[in-house]
Amino acid sequence: MPSWARSLQFRLTLGFTLILGGALLSVSAFAYATTERKIDAFSEEISIARAERLDQVVSESYSENDNWEGVQGALEQVSRLYDWRIVIEDQTGLIVGDSHSVFTRSPLLSQVFFQRPLVVGGVQKGNFYIETGEGFVAPPGSRSSIIRELSRDLQRQSEVTRDKKTNDQHQTPQIPSPLPQTEIAAEPQLSELAASFNRSLLWSGLAAAAAGIGMVTFTTRRALAPVHVLSAAASEVAQGDLSQRVDANPGSELGDLGIAFNDMAGALEDAESERRRLVADIAHELRSPLTNIQGYLEAIKDGVLEADESTIETIYSQTKHLSALVGDLRLLALVEAGSLRLELTDANISELVSDAAEAFRPRAVDRSIALEVTVSDGMPVARLDPTRIRQVVSNLVENAITHTPDNGRVVVNVGPATHAAAAIISVSDTGTGISPEDLPHVFDRFYRVDRSRNRVTGGAGLGLTIVKRLVEVHGGQVDVSSVFGSGTTLTVHIPFAGPRTHA
Structure with a gap:
């Protein structure tokens, strides 16, 4: 055909x-x-x-x-x-x-x-x-x-x-x-008279049919013009040109289809930009510790540095950082692919949060940061994965301490929600806060408010992304509020009943 x-x-x-x-x-x-x-x-x-x-x-x-x-x-x-x-x-x-x-x-x-x-x-x-x-x-x-x-x-x-x-x-x-x-x-x-009428009827019918076919052809061509435009734009997108857009007016099926195509193309373009940025960020994050390790080893090999305890400790810390980065990337890939399997069990979420936060008290004391942990008594037992929730709390507390200046304060609070169906974990700090422009992007991968990538001011930019994904896997949600120059509060909702589906 x-x-x-x-x-x-x-x-x-x-x-x-x-x-x-x-x-x-x-x-x-x-x-x-x-x-x-x-x-x-x-x-x-x-x-x-x-x-x-x-x-x-x-x-x-x-x-x-x-x-x-x-x-x-x-x-x-x-x-x-x-x-x-x-x-x-x-x-x-x-x-x-x-x-x-x-x-x-x-x-x-x-x-x-x-x-x-x-x-x-x-x-x-x-x-x-x-x-x-x-x-x-x-x-x-x-x-x-x-x-x-x-x-x-x-x-x-x-x-x-x-x-x-x-x-x-x-x-x-x-x-x-x-x-x-x-x-x-x-x-x-x-x-x-009848024959004349029938002849007139025949010719009129043929003329009407010809005119109707012409009108149908013209109408269908006009009606399907947006489809041809969409087809051409889709072909360009398939060839890799993600900047393609079509003129679309809402209110009709084809107009809505054009809007959906533009949204799809925009999402693909954003995803491609995110992918390229992700590849660049991963390369940067992996290159930094590898470059440090390589530099120390070359210095030891050339006799510039001695393989003493201090040098070995520095190299070891860089390998730990590299291992943690690779682990975070692997965890994030599993969560986003829906392949992370939770080990659900009934646990006391108050004790879990308290233990995870107290593990950072030495770091807080070293910088004269007041770490306050407040838990509510009589909390219902929650069905969750203790390891992943401990990781969520650890990332939040570590992030808060990292961005809080010396002599500051970090407050960790856990209690039931108003409707008593979920536990609320909040971590507040008295750090520099987040600007309104940066606030919508704090959960993006490798996004960092501090563009300098100084190791003193933060890690790879995966901590809050992992927090958001792990909370969502448990059927909860995480919110952030911040006053620039005064501090930031991150709030996590974890349902006591656990996730609807077991990941």
Whole structure:
């Protein structure tokens, strides 16, 4: 199948064309049938009226003379008007009138007559024989079982006339002398009117179909133009050009699709930028400790430094930092891939938070930072992974101490939420705070408020990202609030019932 036959525009056009064609055929068939019925009924009415008029004209002519004189003229008048062949037979079977006896006509197309009684004053005086055939409208009447041919009737009429002239005893009805030949103006026939109407209906239907197909083609092309634009833009995105956008107006399906495409392309562009930044950040974070380790080892190898306890301790701390960074990256990858398996158990969250926070008291004392830990008694048992929650609290407390100046204060508080369905863990510090511009990005990977990457002011920038992912895995949420220059508070909600699904 060719590609154009598989296109949406062709299928829509074909579908609309079939529907349009079916509708036109249905309308045409209905109009044709209705017209035929109406024409038949009208033809019947005309035939009845003509027959009655014929009866009236012939009856008046006969009554005027009380014989067949003058009837021939009446027949010729009616014949001119209706284009009928009319023959009158009296009661004895004698032809006393023939509308076509004085006209030069082409041979008759049919020798079949319709019989109709001729009644004058309530008494039947004879019969009409009205010829039928192409070009004639036959008035109603029973078909005669006696079919007479014109030649036989004329022969009988001639014989009777010769006998009467020979006897010459009494006067017999004579057929009037021929009138001058006259051109007959025939009435338009209803069959011709029906044929003309059907031809007009056919051509009108064909014209309407052609116009409809053209309009459908134009409409579908206009309607599918945004789809073609989207297709072209999607192809460019597939080739790696994530900057592609399309014009989209909300309020229609295609407009909403265009908006969704723009959002998707924007998300992909942001994701690609994030990926590149992530790769650069990982390379930087790994390069720094590796460079330090390499430098110390080269110095020892060249004899610049001695492999004493201080040098070995420095190298060891760099390897620990490198190992922690790799561990954080691995943990983050597992959480984001949904592959981290929690070891859920029922635990006292107050004791868990308190133990994790107290582990940082020596560091706080060294910098004269007041570490305050407040827990609520009677907390419900929570279903959680103790190791991961301890990691969450450790990252929060470590982050708070790191960003709190000497003689500052860090407060850790744990208690039930107002609705008593979750535990709330908050860690506040009196550090420098976070600016409004940086606040929405504190949970981004490798994002650091301090752009200098000074090891004194922070780590790799993965701590809060890991906190957010681990809390979400437990079915909770984490919020941050900060006043620039006054301090920051991070609040964690952990449901007592545990996560809805076991990761």
